[in-house]
Amino acid sequence: MDFKIITSRQDDEDDEEHLTHHGSLQGGKSSIVAEALERRNKHWIVKTKVPSDLIVQVGDYSFHLHKLAIVSKSGYLNRLIFAKRSEGENGGSLKIVLDDLPGGTKSFESVVKFCYGWKIHVTATNVAPLNCAANFLEMSDDLQEGNLISKTDAFMNFAILSSWKDTFQVLKSCESVSPWAKELLIVKRCSDAIAWKASIDPKAFTFGQDHSNENLKAGESADNWWFHDVSTLRIDHFIEVIESIKRQGMKSELVGSCIAHWTAKWFSRITFGFDNLTVSKHLTQKLQRITIESIIKILPMEKDSVSCNFLLHLLKLGLIMHIDSQVLSKLERRIASMLEQCSVQDLLVKNYGDDQDTIHDVGIVIRVVKTYVFFGLRNSGTRLSIVGRLVDGYLTLIARDINLQVNDFKSLVDALPTNARSCDDNLYRAIDMYLKAHPNLTEEERTSVCRAMVYHRLSQDARQHATKNDRLPMKIVTEFMLLEQVKMARAMSVIESHNQRTMTKTTIKVNRGLDRESETPQKEIKMIRKEVENMKMQLNHLQMCKIKLQKQVQRSCIK
Structure with missing residues (x-):
């Protein structure tokens, strides 16, 4: 695909340049004929037959120029030169300092060449800084038709709309001129273009010189083909893209997955748990804190847009980075609201500390369960029991960790109210595994762990x-x-009571039978009496066992 830029010149015929991803821009003919722009150490000098009468200081470099060549293209420099015109009346050169020029020396070098009518090389990687510099210097068509602002705008629009790759190059080049790029809506234009292209068939546009829409990698034709490129963006530009994608109407699940993909790439495996990543050197601690807060704020509000496990990782990062407490609390509540739909695997957040750390971060799960209980007091018994089973399953999984402390295990057990468990079998299984994996616990510690079990909630x-x-x-x-x-005693009492009623009924029947002069089988009466005697003996035995056990408990308490 070619792009035409027609540049106006006063003495020459129109000059057409065909550009594909890069090209040349040429300014109108200058009133000063210059041969070349030479660099001598930190000085840039325009070689002409006319001596320079203007010095422009940009950073550490000085440009020795001519007023007439500059004022015809730049309204800003025109005003500065007019304001300081008295300084050069004694034959010296007028000096102007530009400390905050977008793009710095590189951009100004191109500006100088443009002002003198030379061709300048423009690509997707430098057009944004050059456009910002042109706007800073007020190089509009009001001064001369086909000035630098309009020409860089035209090139940039072509690059953004035509090529996926060039759109990202333009956006990434905005990092060095961020305030100007945002104010001039360059970032927004790039973000909207990315959002639009991400929401349609990738075959509808070109990718760039190194990437053809006909040879996409395996899997790139799926809905998430754009994740990789978007994850290369800096956080502020990434947020702009996500907001544009939301406005485009992208599915919340895809937006959430893209955010998770970006987060996994930009944060280290030590803090996030991704084995294929190294420690990030891109982010300072302050920027990490701001980044985590920003990520949490742009998450889609839809409940199933992100996984509980990803949110737990975000919470862990937030705690490490000491992010804003309100943002942290909001995240905790969101995770708590998802517990009823979670699996045990969703709760697993690895620790990557020293050898004394547990394999998984148990503290973060304790926080979320407590938040669930605090804000979900009106939850029905059925909903509570779902979370109860989830927590017991998690306890069973982590019970084998030799570094899991008694207080953490017990805190998670006690985090749920007593009515969260209708049956304690799973809890008993977890406690038994914990005691087996920690044989060196004291009697007091073992007792404290077991106190959560309720006898009548255990199966037979x-x-x-x-x-x-x-x-x-x-x-x-x-x-x-x-x-x-x-x-057992109560059960026997019930049986005895039942047999008493049976004996009474039998006696009544016998008496009635005698009254009718009928004989009651003596064998049946003897069997009933024998059963009653056996039950009495069993009850006496149970009573003796009870007394004996009570004495054992008293002796163990004294010890």
């Missing part, structure tokens, strides 16, 4: 296993055995 199999489990503290086993005996 779990209760039988617990009473024979050597890993459980003696105090807990004893209490469970006592409670089991009490339960």
Whole structure:
């Protein structure tokens, strides 16, 4: 694809330049005929037969120029020269200092060449700084038709609209002239172009010299083909692109995935947990904090747009970077609202510290569960039980970690209210695994861990296993055995009461039978009496076991 720029010259015929991704711009004929622009150390000198009468200082470099060549193209320099005209009346050159020129020396070198009527090389990588410099110097068509502003604008629009690759090159070149590029809407134009192209079939436009729309890489024709290129952008430009993509109506799931992809690329594996990344040197701690806050703020509001696991990683980064507390709290609440739809794998956030750290960050899950309980007090029992099963599954998974401290394990167990669990079998399994992986716990520590279990919420199999489990503290086993005996006693009492009623009914039947002069089988009566005697003996035995266990508990408490 070619792009034509027709430059106006006063003495020569029109000059057409055909540009593909780069080209030449040429200014109108200058009133000063110059042979060349030479550099001598830090001085740029225009070689002409007429001595220079203007020095423009840009950074550390000085440009020795001619007033007539400059004032015809730049309204800004025209005003400065007019204001300081008295300084050069004694035969010396007038000096002007430009400390804040967008693009610095490189851009001004091109500006000088343009003012003297020479061709300047323009590409997608330098057109934005050059356009900003032209706007700074007020090089508009009001001074001369086909001035630098209009020509760089035309080239830039072509580059942005025609080529995917050039759009990114223009946008990345805006980093060095960011305030001007934003004010002149260059960043917005690039962002809108990227958003538009990302939302349509990539075959509808060109990618650039090195990338053809006919040989896309495997998988790039999918909805996320644009993630890689967007993830190369700096945070402020990335935010602009995301906002444009949202306005374009992109699916929230794709927007969320793109944000996750960018975050994974820009943050190190040490803080984020991606094995193929090295420690990022691009971001200072302050910029990291601002970046995390910005990422959280631009997340799509739709509930399923980002995963719970990604949000937990963001929360971890936010805690490390000490981001704004309100932003942090808002993120915690969002994660808490997703717990009922999470799996155990969603809660896994790795630690990458020293050998004393746990494999997974348990503290961050404790924070989120507590937030869920605090803001979800009106949740139904069914919803609470879903989170209860989730937490018990997470406890079972992390219980084998030898670095998991008792306080952290217990804090997560206690983070949920008692009505969150209708059955404690999963909790018992997690506690048993924890005790097995931590054999050096004291009796007091083991007892504190087991206190969360409630006897009557264990199934019959779990209760039988617990009473024979050597890993459980003696105090807990004893209490469970006592409670089991009490339960059996109550059951026997119910049976005895039932048999009493049966005996009474039988006696009534016997009496009635006698009244009718009928005989009641003596064998049946003897069997009933025998059953009653056996039940009495069992009850006496249970009572003796109860007394014996109580004495054992008292002795263990004294010790």
